């Protein structure tokens with residue numbers, strides 16, 4: 001694995017695991033503390049790109065460091081589904097996604113050692129089977145959906161609901177690896 005001067009601006013264990021999968025170990029991890037609320041009337045794509053960029057800028061960069069941040073959100077039309085705030089919110093999200101095609105938008109932002117920020121967006125179409133009340137009850141009881149955009153984890157039991165996925169599986173889990181690798185290469189990181 002390559003040790004880098006990469007800073008992962010994320011508290012998401014999934015982002016760290018996905019990076020490790022392509023042999024990248026950040027030199028340090030920093031929490032990008034910020035308000036993730038959409039602006040009034042903000043559309044999903046600009047929203048997710050704005051938040052990923054803000055997260056990258058939210059952590060301090062020492063000389064020579066490269067910052068990587070991401071943001072993942074679910075879009076149903078112009079509706080933005082972030083992480084459910086409570087069980088009722090989770091149920092509302094799952095009922096909305098039941099039997100519907102939706103978009104999982106995953107934005108990545110990399111700030112290189114000169115301070116230049118670059119972004120990429122992955123847009124994945126996901127279609128779920130219709131969910132019964134029993135499906136939703138069992139899923140809520142599993143606790144898997146909390147802390148996940150749209151209230152589900154494709155890397156978990158929600159994978160069994162996926163009728164179709166067109167795009168980036170890693171993007172849905174939280175960090176689209178194709179786009180991430182391209183950005184890190186542009187930032188001059190020595191990748192294997």
Ligand SMILES: Cc1cn([C@H]2C[C@H](O)[C@@H](COP(=O)(O)OP(=O)(O)OP(=O)(O)O)O2)c(=O)[nH]c1=O
Pocket residue numbers: 009010011012014015031032036055070071072073083104147148149150152153154155172173174
């Ligand atoms: C749709 C989906 C999302 N997720 C996760 C990825 C992200 O961690 C989370 C979306 O929230 P984000 O705000 O993108 O990320 P985060 O708050 O977890 O971490 P940080 O801002 O510190 O980087 O949902 C899954 O793990 N599986 C899925 O299938």
